[in-house]
Structures are given as C-alpha cells and as structure tokens.
Amino acid sequence: MTSRRARRRIETARRVLAHPGALASTLFLVLTVALAFLAPWVLPLDPLHQELSASLEPPSAQFWFGADELGRDLLARVIYGARTSLVTAGGAVAIAAAIGIPIGLVAGFFGGWRDAVLMRFVDVLLALPNILFAMALIAVLGRSQLAALVAVGITGVPSFARITRAQVLSLRQRDFVLAVEALGGSSSYTMFTTVLPNSLSPILVQVVVLSSVAILLEAALSFLGVGIPPPTPSWGDLLRTGKSFLYEAPTYAVLPGIALTLTILSLDTLGRTLAAVLEDRREVAVTPGREEGRT
C-alpha cells in the first residue's frame, strides 16, 4: 500500500516536471531556498554590515546589486530577505493548515450544527479582504515578524477549511468510508485514517497556491510599513525603502522586486501544473478505458 502510494507520488512529480515551465519554476525555487538557508555558511555576505562611503552605490564588482542608503550589500539583503519571506510564508501556511483542515474535516464529516457553526465562523474571516484583516490583526498585536506570520496565516484558514470540507463531502458517502464505519471505526479513526488521506491532493495544491499568496501578502504588509520591522531584511521592506531612492538609485527597488515576482510566478506555475496533473490522474483513474490525454 505504502509503496504504491510512493510510486504514485513519484509518477505525479515526474509528470509535473515534464512541463518546461514547472521544471524551471522548481529549479528556481530550489535555488532560492538553498541560497536563503545556506547563505551564512556558503556566501561571504553580511546583510547588516554598513559601509557608509558606499551609500546608494550602483551595482558593481563589489556590490552586485548595489548598496542601500547605509551602504549595506543589497544582494545580501535580497538573499536574507528570501529567508524572511520563506520562513513567514511557511509558518503562515502551517498555521492556516493546522486550523483550516480540522475545521473543514469536522464540518464536512459531521454536518448538522457543527457544520453550520464552523462555516459561519469561516464566513466571518472572509468578511474582510485578506490584507485588511491582516492589518487589523497587526494593529492589535503590534508590529513584529510573529504578528505578520500569524496574521497572514489566519487569512489562509478559510481556503483550507472550504477545500477540505468540499473534499470530505464528496467522500463521505463513498463505500470505503461507510465500510470503515460499519466495521466499527470511530469517527476520529475514520476521519483521520480514511477520509483525510484521500483528500490530500487538493490540499497539496492549496499549500502551493497559498505559499505564493502568503509571500505576496507578507511583502505587501512590509511594503505598507506594517509587516516585519527593520532591520530584518524583507523583500517588502526593501521595496518600500528603495521607493524613496528612485531618482538616486533606480536599481534599488527593481532587483528585490524581480526576486519577489519570480518566486510568486514560480509557485503559481507549479501550483497550476500540479492541479492539472492531479486532476488528470483522477479522471484517468475513474474511467480506466479513457485515452490518456489532456482536454
């Protein structure tokens, strides 16, 4: 069973990577993650070291991306900014999944009043656009990296809850679920060992999609000056400061933006390819005689 699942995973990964766009995106993301987390050991760059004589210097052999207003290396700040973005986005998605998936699972599995109460709660989270909800939370929690992480995470709860619920509803009356219950499986046993493992495909797609949303939202909050406080380098904050020096150092605000945009586009491409491949696989599985191919 496990080996079959593992084989299917490898097959899915292989088919995702067969798309040139998804392959390029994956390579870019792997490179970004590697640089972001290995930077202190691999690169001789310090994002906090100031060299005031180099203030706002354009890109050069010493500073590949130029220097900021305090003479700090912008390449180093972009790379360490990636670290901030990835940690915040990762934490936010984890929070969203940890709260959203159980909500959707319980709401879809039991239905009735539990469904009504939980989904009304989710509706309340949707009563404000994401960015405003996050700003309101940060206004209360105070400005910190943790506050940004929590705020972005909570705005992601509804999508996990809804997708999980929809998936559970479509499985709830299937024979294999009813069989487990008929054999005496308790509700939580059935939910976690039978329903949840079979709902993972759309949740996985959601994780990728939400990572890109989280990175964008965190950057937007920092750009607005309510996200991660300085001196921690973050892409949004780099763009915010760079915007003040558009005339003196045009590359300042352009280069961090390229890193941010490429990351978001890569995650989007990967998410859409993954969704298409998983969708395809399911259709093929349901109708075995059907010719394998995309519509």
Place this chain on the structure above:
Amino acid sequence: MTGYVVRRLLQLLPVLLVASLGIWAMIYAVPGGPVASILGENATPEQVRELTARLGLDQPVLVQYWSWLVSALSGDLGRSLHTRDPVLHLIMQRVPATLQLGLCATVVGLVLGIPVAIASAIWPGSWLDRALSGWSALALGVPTFWLGILLILLFSVELRWLPSASAYVPFLESPWQAFRNTLMPALTLGTYVSGIFARFLRASLLGELKADYVRTARAKGLRERDVVGRHVMRNALLPFVTVVGLMLATFIGGTVVTEAVFTYPGLGRLLIQAIGSRDYPLIQGCILFVLVIYVLMNVLVDVLYAYIDPRIEYS
C-alpha cells in the same frame, strides 16, 4: 425576488454582528487598553478614572458593546485621537478619491482584459493564445506595488511625463490634471484586474463557443464576428458578474497598496496612517466601513446575478 433579497440580508446579520464585535474588541486587546492608548504613559490616576467613566468603561462589557454598536449604526464612529475630527467625516473625505481610482482601474481592466480574452478564445491553443495566457499570468503574478514602482521609474524618473506622487483631482473639475494624476495608479491596479477579467472571460467564452446555438449560427452562414459579437458575448458575460464579486476583495486590497505606492490620498492611506499613529477609533472606523461596504456589495452581486439570469431560483 424581494423575499430573496431580504433573506440574503438576514443571513448577513450574524456575520456582521460577530465581525463588528471583533472590531469593537480590538481596542481592548491593545496592550494597556483604550485609556492608556488615549492618555499615553504619563497619565495621573485621576485622569485615568475620569476618562474611564467618560468612555463608559466602568459599565458591563455587553452594555459597552451595545452603546458602541448603536452609535456606530447612527453614523457616530467616534473621534480621531489626533485631529479630534469625527471619524466618519474623515472617512467620507477620502471616499471620492478611492472611488475615482477604482472606476478608472476597472475601465483599464476591461479595455485590456476583454480583447485579450476574445482573441485567445477564438484561436485556442494558438501561439497568440499562449502568449496572451502568459500575459494574464504575468498580470496576476507581478505584485501591484512593484509594477507601480516600475511605472514611476519609466514615466516620472526616466521620461519625466507624469508626477511620481499622485494627487486627487476630480475628473469633472480638471480632466487633464485628473488624467495625469490617475493614469499610473489606474494602470497599476487595472493591469491586475485585466488579468482576472481575461482569464475568466476566456474560460467562459470557450464554454459558450461549444454550444449548439453557435453551430446553428455558423451553419446559417453568419460571419464569425457576428457569432462572437452578437451571440456568444452576451451569454459569456453572464457568469462574468460573479467574477466581479470574486474580484472585490483583491480590488479593495489592491487600492490600499496602490494608494501607498503613489501616496494617493484615498481610504487605504487613511487606514495606514491611522495604524502608524495608533489612532484606534480611526482604525476601527475605517475597517468597519470597509466591512459593511464589502459585505453589502457581495450581496448586491448575488442579487444582480439572480436578476439577470432567470434560470437561478430565488429560494
């Protein structure tokens, strides 16, 4: 129909109540509570006692919420801690600017998005379709604030055509100045909107082009232009209304960010300034205002959809 509208509005009540409770409770969750945030750190005990009584903070919590809600419903959102102006007045001053930006961005979105959708739906799978799909992916993926910065670099820093900070000039007062000041913010937000429009309209057009009536129209010798323009467009635009609903959230969020890029004096900037200066009544007011508008517009979209598509049951 009236029953449907009323029911939709009634469904909203619990959501609005809970959300307003959250907004009201905001100020109590702030470290030190409302009194400390108003008086600052150097307040004497008498001042604290006096203000506590004046704000009604010695009353039971539910009584406090109730009186806050009642005055909010009657339009009294309190006064700004800094300027002492009524919050609703400050908000209303900013609404026309945000509205103008929103309308211009929608126009840009439609002008860029609809031709893209039509072109790629008529020749699906062609190189043009792939190029245009790439364009909409780009329009959706590029962060609005970075696009805004690139536009400023091009039009203000390089070409020196447009001001890098946009003032609010009403269109009816001075069309040319209004155009110069709104063009870049509208392009920034409109590009994103065009990506959404293009993607949804393409899917909806592709669905319609497979319908029987299209084959009939072609079979009777109608020119392709008329098939698409007269028959398909009308039906494809129907689900489009829901897109407007889906778009609202990103749209409102987008105006906040766009206003920040161009230091455009709209509602979003008011909120950011309020958060920056910890002006809690103003923060609460702005968020409550957006909440009510957003929720009501969502209902409006639902009702509109039910109205223009007779196949939808109101029950």
